[in-house]
Amino acid sequence: MALYGAVALAALALLAWALAPRPVEVEAARVERGHFEYAIEEDGRTRLRDRYVVAAPVAAHLSRMTLREGDRVQAGDTVAVLTPVMSSLFDERSLREATARARAAQAAVAGAQARLERARLTQDEAGLDFHRTETLARDGFVAPSRLDSARLALDASRRERQAAQAALEMAVHEREQAQASVLPANPGTAAGRPLAVRAPVSGVVLRVPLPSENTVASGAPLLDIGDPSQMEVVAELLTTDAVQATPGTRASIERWGGPPVQGQVRRVEPAAFTKISALGIEEQRVKVLIDITSPPAQWLALGDGFRVTVRVITISTDDAVMVPVGALFPHGSGEMAVYVLDANTARVRPVRITARNSNMGWVREGLTPGERVIVYPPPGVTDGRRVSVLMP
The missing domain is CATH 2.40.50.100 (RNA polymerase II/Efflux pump adaptor protein, barrel-sandwich hybrid domain)
Known part of the structure; x- marks a missing residue:
């Protein structure tokens, strides 16, 4: 009888073991602290900042x-x-037209000189404002951001003066061309x-x-x-994204055939336009102009009209608690949660997410670095369920 009892107990134990729930096999990852970035990614194209068309x-x-x-x-x-084409260059009407163009070119030179003088005065004013702000910032009377704004205004005024100088040079050459067109009408000219x-x-x-x-x-x-060293990138962003791409925002230009180069948002155009997406959806987009700030030696092969991928970086921090986005799932009303490994048991833990990109989520509350979470939890995982971590 004792033998039969032992056999029955063994059979019951074997049956209980066979019917017991097996641990669910899962993949796990560790919560890390490091650098986190969130960027708006969009296709763009390069173009020369100043393009000059030489015409007859x-x-x-x-x-x-x-x-x-x-x-x-x-x-x-x-x-x-x-x-010369005789029928066009030497009749009275053509001579008068050429003379009028020469006078218009002379007026254009005068206008360009006035704009250059105005740009010089603007630069002088920006320089005085920068030096005053620098002195006040050194004494602690104004915020550092005010000094940065004054420095940017001074740089912008220098750029405007350079553009005005180039416009003057162009107007002078155009005047020479216009004046040269009337030379055949001069009796002393063959x-x-x-x-x-x-x-x-x-x-x-x-x-x-x-x-x-x-x-x-x-x-x-x-x-x-054109001057290839004066290159800019034009990206058409959704209006909901463009409001975050303020002037001065850092950007990265990638997927152009070479290593990523750095850029900075210079301007967001004030007027949006409607564009039909590949799915037939009407979208409101706006053009964002980005200056390339990396040395030209890094992007010499980048030409006019090249297709690129633009990443406008709106969030960047070096001290973020990060978790893979594959570990996050909805929990409750508008909240997120993860499964945390407690030994070999899965535990649901709500978390608060500050932001997330395509790979990682920035956790504000709920996790500490070093903890392990389940990535892409299978349907069989529940709170308190035993799990078995797959080795990578």
Whole structure:
């Protein structure tokens, strides 16, 4: 009888073991403290900040172009040669039109000089304001942010003065071109004298629409010139994201064929536009202009019109408690929770999330570094359920 009892007990124990719930196999990860970033990611394209289109000042015969895309030119270099078309260059009406253009070019030079003088005064005013703010900030009377704003205003005024100087140089060259167009009407000038079209600025030839010999009309584009070192990126962000991309926000330009380069938001255009997405949904977007701040040596291969991926970094901290987003799941009304490993048991723990990106979540409350959480918990995991952690 004792033997039968022992066998029965063994059978019951074996049956209980067979029917007992097995631990659920799960994957686990540790809660870490480190660097966290949240960024708005969108496609963008590069473009030159200043693009100059050199056009024919008069209707004439264009000689074959010797320049090709990628050639470098200096300000004042001859980029095209025009020879007169008699029916257009030497009649009375054409002479009057050319004279009027020369006078307009002279007026444009005067206007450019006035804008340069205004830019110089603006720079002087920004410099005085910066020095005053620097003195007040040193004595603790103004906040450091006020000093940063004054420094940015001074840098902006310098840029505006450089742009005004370039505009003046361009206006001077255009005046020379306009004045040169009336030279054939001068009795002391031989008929049929070629007209040299000169580059208004130094840069690289971007486009040559008419490489062969041709007859061109007045105002026809001959070539485009730009400075590749003055590159910017244009991204079309959703209006709900653009409000976070304030001027001065750090950005990263990636997926252009080279290593990521750094940038900074310069301007968010004030007017939005409607764009139809690939799913047929109407979206309100706005253009955001980003300056490339990395040294040009890091992005020399980046050209005009290249497609890039822009990451506008709105949140960045080096002291964040982070958990993989795969460990988070909804819990309660609008809250999040994770399964924390307590030995071999899963425990539900509510957490408060400050922000999260595609990989990690920034935990404000609920977890401490070093704890282990279940990543992508299977449906069988519940509070208090025994689990078995899979080895990586």
